[in-house]
Amino acid sequence: MIEQAKHHINTKLPFLRNKKLLVAISGGLDSVVLTHICYTLGLDIKLAHCNFNLRGDESDTDEDFVLQLAEDLDLEVFVESFDTEAYAKANKQSIQIAARELRYNWFDELASQLQFDYILTAHHADDNLETFLINLSRGTGLDGLTGIPEINGRVIRPLLPFSREAILKYAKEHRLQWREDSSNVSTKYLRNKLRHDVIPILKDINPKLLQNFSKTQGYLNASRSIIEDRIIDVLEAVVEHTGDQTTSFNIEALKKLRNPKAYLFELLKPYNFTEWDDVVALMDAQSGKQVLSHTHRLIKDREYLLLSELPSKTSQSISVASTDTVVDIPLGALHFKEVAAVKQPSKAVVYVDKATLQFPLVLRQWHEGDVFYPLGMTGKKKLSKYFKDEKLSLLDKEQVWLLCSGDAIVWIVNWRPDNRFKVTNNTQTILEIALQ
Template sequence: MLEQFKNQIENKFSFLKESKLLVAISGGIDSVVLTHLCHQLDLNIALAHCNFNLRGKESDADEEFVLQLAESLDLEVFIENFDTENFAKDNKLSIQMAARELRYSWFEELSEQLGFDYILTAHHADDNLETFLINLSRGTGLEGLTGIPAINNKLVRPLLPFSREAIETYVKVKKLKWREDSSNTSTKYLRNKLRHDVIPVLKDVNPQLLLNLNNTLENLQESNYIIADAITKFYEHVVSISEDKKSVRLNIKEIKTYNYPKAYLYEFLKRKGFTQWEDILHLLDAQSGKQVFSKTHRLIKNREHLLLSEINKGESKPISISEKNKKIETPFGVLFFDEADSISEKQNNSIYVDKDKLNFPLIIRKREEGDVFYPLGMTGKKKLSKYFKDEKLSLLDKENVWLLCSGDDIVWVINKRADNRFKVTKNTKHILKIELK
C-alpha cells in the first residue's frame, strides 16, 4: 500500500510534497494509517485531534493515544476539547453535524493562524460508497451522487482510492496500533447501518463494487461539468441583479424558452435551500405576488420576473432620531441632517424640508396598513398602497421601503417621494437637508 500511496502522491497530489500539512487524526484506523503513510514519505505534517467529550474516558484515551503517537513519530500535535453537546443544543444541530462543524472550523482556524497549506483527512473508498448511498436514500440531485471530492479548497483526501480492506491489511502487516470508536458499532446512525448491514451484502453480490462505483462517480462528475456549463449560459440569458442589489431577477419569458425549465431552476436555486420544485415551476404562470420560501430565501412572482432575495430578519425595528443627530446609520444606508441656506438641485436620495414643521424625535419605520401621505407636487393625499401600485413596485420593493416620519405624519418615502406638508416655502426660516448615502 505504501508504494501505491507514493504513486498516488506523485501522480495526483505532487503539490503536497512541498507543502505544510495538517493531518486530521481521530486515533482510528484510517487516520492512523494516513499519518504513518505521510510520515513514511517524509511529508511535512503535523497532527490535529478533536476531543468532542462524547464518550467519557474513551474520548480521553483517544486523546492520550494521539499524543503518544505524535511523540513516537516526533510530530507536532494540536489538541482541542469541545463541549459538543451544548454546542449542538445551542445551534439546534444533531451531535454528528455539531461535531463536523466544530472540527472543520477549528482545522480552518489552525490553518490560517499557523500557515498550513492543506488539511488532510482519511476518507477512503468505502466512505465514498457510504456517502453515495446516504445521498441516494435521502433524494438528491446529480451533485449529491458525484462522491467525496479528492480536493476541496484546502481539504485533501489522498486515501480516497483505497478500500477499508486495504487499510486493514496494511495495519496487520505493519502491526500498527489504533483506537476503535465504540460508537462505530452502533447501527442507530444511518452511515453505520449501511456499513455493517447493507454494504457487505452488496460486496458479496458484486466483489468489484468499489471499482465500479469509482467509474460511475467519474462519469457522473463529467456529466456535472456539462450541467455547470449549461447553468452558466442560463445565468447569462435569464438572470440580472436589481438596481438596489438586494435581489436577483429571473426573466420568465427567457426561462420558458428552455425545454426543461424545472431542471434549470433546480440547478440554479438548489443551494438556496428550496425543496418545493413543483411550486416553483408553477410560479412561472402564477399571478404577481405569489411566493415560495426556503429557510433563508424566497422567490416572488412579479409580473415578468421571479425575484430571488434573502430573508432578512430583525431589520424592521423603528429608529428614533433626535434633533441633535447629524447623521444616523440605518439598515439601508446613512442619513445625514444638515441645515441649509437654500435649495440646490433635488435628487431622489435627498430632500429639503421646513425644519420648524418637524416634531422631534423623528421616526424611521417600515410601512403600516392604512398609511397615507401627501406626495410632493400633487394636490391632496394618497394611500401609500395606491402610490406603490402606481409606481409598479414589486412586493419585495414595497417591503424594502422605509419611511421618515414626524409623529404620525410621513415626511419622506425614503429615496422615492417627499411629503408636501413639509416642503420649503417662502415663509420657511430654517431649511433642513436630509440626505441618504
C-alpha cells in the first residue's frame, strides 16, 4: 500500500510535497496509518489530537497514546480538550455534530495561527460509502450522493481511495499499534449500524462493491460538473442585478426554465434554504412575502426575487453635534459645512436653514408611523406611503436612514428633505449636508 499511497500523492496530490501539513489523529487505526504513511514518505507533518471527554478514562488513554506515538516518531503534537456535551447542549446539537464542529474549528484555528498549508484527515473508501448510504437513507440531492470530497479547501483526505481492509492490512504488516474506540462497536448510531450490519451484506453480495461505488461516484461528479456549467449560463439569464447586499432574480425568466424548482435549488443552495416548496411558491406570492434560512432571506418584490443576508436585529442611532463636519453611517459619510449660497441640490446633497435645527441631530433608521413634510409640499406624508410611491422594496426600506432634529425628520438621507427646514430669504446660515 505504501507504493500505492506514494503514487496517489505524487499524481493526484503533488502539492502536499514541501508544504506544512497538520495531521488529524484520534489514535485509531485509520489516523495512525495516515500518520505512518506521511512519516514514511517524508512529508512535513505535525499532529493534532482532540480529546472530546466523552468516554471517561478511555478518552484520556487515547490522548496518552497519541502523545507517546508523537514522541516515538519525534513529531510535534497539539492536543485540545473539549467539553463536548456542554457545547452540544448550548448549541442544541447532537454529540456527533458538536464534535465535528469543535474539531474542524480548532483545526482551522491551528492552521491559521501556525500557518499550516493543509489539514490531513484519514477518511477512506468505506467512510465514503457509509456517508453515501446515510445521505441516501435521509433523502438527499446530488451533492449528498457524491460523497466525501478528497480536496475540500485546505482539508485533504489522502486515504480516500483505500479500503478499510487495505488500511488494516498495512497496519498489521508494519506491526503498528492503535487504539480501538469502544463507541464504534455500538449500533445505536446509524453509521455504525451501516458499518456492522448493512455494508458486510452488500459486500457479500458484490465483492467489488467499493470499486463499483467509486465508478458510480465518478459518474455522479461528472454529472455535477455539467450542472455547474449550466447554472453559470442560467445565472446570466435570470440575475438582473448583483449589488453589495442584494441579488435580484427575474421571476419571468425563472418560470421559463423547464424545472424552476430544480434550478432554484441549485441557485440558492449555498444560502442554506431548506423549504424549497415555499421558495417556489414565492414566485406567485404577493410582494413583500419572504422565505428565510438561518443566514439569508428571499423576498418577493413585484417581478423579482430579492436575495440578501438577514438584517441585523440591533437598531442604532448616531448623534451629530453642531461642531461635527463628517459623520460615518452605513450608507457612507455625511459631510456638514456652512456655505454662502445654495448650489444645485440632489438626492445626495441638501441645503437647510441651520437656525431651524436643534442640536445634537440624530441619525436613525426609519420606523413604522414616521411622517415628514416633503420639500415643495405643505402637507405631511407617511414614510410608508412615500416609500410605496417611490417603489422601494423591503430591502431598500431597510437601508433608509433619517436625519432628525428632535422628533422632526430633516432629511430622508439620499432621498428627500423636509420642507420645514428649507432655506428661505430670511435664512442667515445655510448648512450643506452631502452624502459621499
